[in-house]
Amino acid sequence: MKIEDIKTVLVVGAGAMGQQIAMNTALNGRAHDYKVILCDSFPAALEKAKKWAPEYLAGRVAKGRITQEEADKVAANLVFSDNVEEAAAQADLVIEAIIENLDAKRDLFQKISKVCKPDTILGTNSSNIVSSKLADVTEHPERLLNMHYFNPALVMQLVEIVRGPHTADETIKTAYAFAENTGKKPIIIQKEIAGFVANRINAAVTREACLLLEKGIASVEDIDTACEKGLNYPMGPFRLMDLTGLDVNYYVRRDRFAESGDPNDAPSPLVIDKVIKGEYGRKTGKGWYDYSDSKK
């Protein structure tokens, strides 16, 4: 499938990532007039996304970012469906953004690859599941790859295009061009690796920050200040962990350690301690910082 043949895009999973990937495609790809179908197997998730989309577009119009006419065109190009097989049969590109569960993703890829066109590109937005874990259930694995967006997908520009051993060059080329056509800055990851590039670099920074704290070298605040004022990071590693959730950091590192056995991958004891106390960050009102006064 060449980029000029991509007309209809199916996004499966209308959660935090899927609804924004779908909106990004319709909105920031509007010059290409992409038809986007957003699917979810849970009616409540679909209803939530249906309610959110016009509100989001109205906000863009109110801020002067797009005209009412453009918003109307985007709204007309973004449709919702609970019938994933019917939608897959029409799609030239499928971006899967369902729950992070290998069995659920394998079921879905098996189901959709049976009904979609033989040259439809199938991308998974998974942060941790590489596409080779889906290749054996997919009819045309040369069209299969990871397309990893960042949260929030309407704002973050990076898309990691990950080549599996089964992925054809043309698939990589088309996915790359599609990301560019929808306002993103893609990079190509030439070999599958857990965590891909950006999250691995972030994990290394976070690990070092925790080690410095464990050794009593500097405080949470001062380590964040070093990164923000000395390295120009928009947010220090502790502040970022509070935003994304210490529980998420714990689970990701626990799973990576279970897979690699490398002690460097294990969760920091300081993070474990916080998770045991239920201090997950902003979402619980306390993490590395206290948010009860909502000032940080």
Ligand SMILES: NC(=O)c1ccc[n+]([C@@H]2O[C@H](COP(=O)([O-])OP(=O)(O)OC[C@H]3O[C@@H](n4cnc5c(N)ncnc54)[C@H](O)[C@@H]3O)[C@@H](O)[C@H]2O)c1
């Ligand atoms: N949240 C992030 O920061 C982030 C960033 C990058 C990538 N990802 C990846 O994106 C994917 C989705 O993450 P999320 O945070 O949007 O999750 P989420 O829980 O917000 O959304 C998942 C959605 O998938 C739906 N769903 C579950 N099973 C389904 C099925 N079989 N068919 C159709 N819909 C189904 C659920 O109803 C839900 O609406 C995961 O693979 C995750 O690793 C997440």
